Amino acid sequence: MGVLVRSVSAADRDAIEAALTRSGAFSETEVQVALDMVDAGLKGDYDLLAVEVDGQFAGYACFGKATLTLDSWYLYWICVHPDVQGRGAGRALQTRVEQYIREHGGKRLIVETSGRRDYERARHFYESAGFNLVGRLPDFYRPGDDCVIYSKLLEERG
């Protein structure tokens, strides 16, 4: 059945929580903030997309247009359940998010992530997807944990 990207419904909330918790990338507070944004997204404040692998929920993305900009968007959260990592679910999700944004008039996508060593795989994920490093806020999250900012220009496609 492979990898499928679809919309998110309230029924996905438990699976989203499990993916966030099990990923090991997020603190308890981060999981709570991410879930609050899922709830806000279900009410229309953010955009949400889910990815399935072989018919099972595998991960999700939370994103939205940046306030006061003409055509810039933020990717706030992207999370794939560790049990299905390496199957291309994250890449399928990110590609579909970019397509969705282009379809809604967006021209660029901004991601803020951690500069910590254990986020090297996440940074590589963005760099290999064509994101450019545009900023680094020293010790932003906490001492030794910089905020690293990437931007990707979303090309028009035929």
Next chain:
Amino acid sequence: MGVLVRSVSAADRDAIEAALTRSGAFSETEVQVALDMVDAGLKGDYDLLAVEVDGQFAGYACFGKATLTLDSWYLYWICVHPDVQGRGAGRALQTRVEQYIREHGGKRLIVETSGRRDYERARHFYESAGFNLVGRLPDFYRPGDDCVIYSKLLEERG
């Protein structure tokens, strides 16, 4: 009577709107977003400080702790009424904001502003106050209008 920094109350809202509008720096949408954040600030979602010159409201700042960080804060809006610019109100406000943040355990302050030519004075204001350029998001606000990000480490004071 000189320059005095004080807290903001709901009674300041009209004067804040006038300062934002008259400054000429903000679009109608930006003024609306700034006022929405004043309203949210009056309810406790953001921190607000006002500055008076000779007993008259002269400007305000809207700021707050950055979610998911240990001790980083954002300065979202700072606006001085054009009639009193050049009297040191902006600098008094920014200095007091930094003191407030230090008193609340904050260690650094982030500002996002425009890279446009007509924001050169604003950028100079931050640079001369010890803010360091830490990022630039090309065309973030609209084509030709970059987002420029500054960070300032707030020193401990005796």
